[in-house]
Amino acid sequence: MKNITKSIIALFAVVALSCSVEDVQDRPVIEGVDAPILTAPISGAAYVLLPENAAAQAERFTWKSANYGGDIQVTYAVEIDSKGNDFQTPQIAGSVISENQVSVTVEQLNNAALLLQATPFAAAEFEVRVKSTAGTMADMYSNVIGIVVTPYTTENPRLWVPGGYANASGYPNDWDPATSPTLSASGYGKVDFEGYVNFNDADAEYKFTSFPEWKGEYAAGATAGTIATSGDNLKIPAAGYYKINVDTEKLTYTVVATTWGIIGDGTPGSWDNSTAMSYDKNTKVWTVTADLTQKEMKFRANNGWDINLGDSGADGTMEYGGDNIKVPSAGNYTITLDLSSPRNYKYNLTKN
Numbered sequence: 001m002k003n004i005t006k007s008i009i010a011l012f013a014v015v016a017l018s019c020s021v022e023d024v025q026d027r028p029v030i031e032g033v034d035a036p037i038l039t040a041p042i043s044g045a046a047y048v049l050l051p052e053n054a055a056a057q058a059e060r061f062t063w064k065s066a067n068y069g070g071d072i073q074v075t076y077a078v079e080i081d082s083k084g085n086d087f088q089t090p091q092i093a094g095s096v097i098s099e100n101q102v103s104v105t106v107e108q109l110n111n112a113a114l115l116l117q118a119t120p121f122a123a124a125e126f127e128v129r130v131k132s133t134a135g136t137m138a139d140m141y142s143n144v145i146g147i148v149v150t151p152y153t154t155e156n157p158r159l160w161v162p163g164g165y166a167n168a169s170g171y172p173n174d175w176d177p178a179t180s181p182t183l184s185a186s187g188y189g190k191v192d193f194e195g196y197v198n199f200n201d202a203d204a205e206y207k208f209t210s211f212p213e214w215k216g217e218y219a220a221g222a223t224a225g226t227i228a229t230s231g232d233n234l235k236i237p238a239a240g241y242y243k244i245n246v247d248t249e250k251l252t253y254t255v256v257a258t259t260w261g262i263i264g265d266g267t268p269g270s271w272d273n274s275t276a277m278s279y280d281k282n283t284k285v286w287t288v289t290a291d292l293t294q295k296e297m298k299f300r301a302n303n304g305w306d307i308n309l310g311d312s313g314a315d316g317t318m319e320y321g322g323d324n325i326k327v328p329s330a331g332n333y334t335i336t337l338d339l340s341s342p343r344n345y346k347y348n349l350t351k352n
Helices: 002-026 106-115
Strands: 037-040 045-048 057-064 075-082 091-097 101-105 124-133 145-150 158-160 182-185 192-199 208-211 213-220 240-247 252-258 260-263 278-280 285-292 296-301 308-310 331-338 346-351
Touching: 037 124, 045 057, 057 106, 057 124, 075 101, 075 106, 091 101, 091 106, 101 106, 106 145, 158 192, 182 240, 260 285
Parallel strands: 045 145
Antiparallel strands: 037 057, 057 101, 075 091, 075 124, 124 145, 158 182, 158 208, 182 192, 192 240, 208 213, 240 252, 260 296, 278 285, 285 331, 296 308, 331 346
């Protein structure tokens, strides 16, 4: 019996020795050997992206697989970054596991470009590469290919209003489109722009731009009330808070000076006279403190009915000619009107 036990122990020892030495020596070493090689698209490929094609394929990115010296699961990600940024802030356009291609939709590529601060409807240069990831090993990266992408946005188009008036009027910087107040079109693809801008000085000069930079400029046209793609600066006739409308198809514009007030049977002036509000260029809102009764009110400009704002649906967002606003209860209120976000006008009634 002792001899049998010794034989079994010896057999296990041989098996253990075989597994711990010979099998380990025969196992493949898993480590990064060769990085993936990006094979498509070709360098300089250009993509003009359109919202109606959002679900369509923009590009099928392909690459030669990475070599890790053995069979292992590898995750591949197509990275995109602005040209010259050295992939310091890459965005992922698409990813797959253990495959050597990925289809990237128009929407995916567009989102990546916008996250990289690309200007909608303007061509921009980017760089793409493939990153391979396997377990805890260091990532490997493919060659880099340059592409050109023109992204889109389905937000309402905007016009920027840079000028020498800005800093004195409560805006950050003179002649800086990116920090200037904006006008907004009524919808995607529309050309009817509107917004309110404060001008602190008479004869203040300004222009319109289609981007938050000096591109797509509009200057004074040949006749009053018209604009052109080149020309002298526009001038505001007098200091004031102006409602501006621009049509970039007809190349026309209007500026109307406004002072705002509250009107209604819930206000001190009833429906006969507006109670004047005052504008603060730092907060960019109109304000008045007044005693209100539990009736109704609206906002109107220039103590007349040509420009008036109400609240249809009582949702806090205003519409021209909208419904009267119901005062919740009698009392002393601070009333504010915020026209600083074009076509997204808001108000607030705070009981004191």
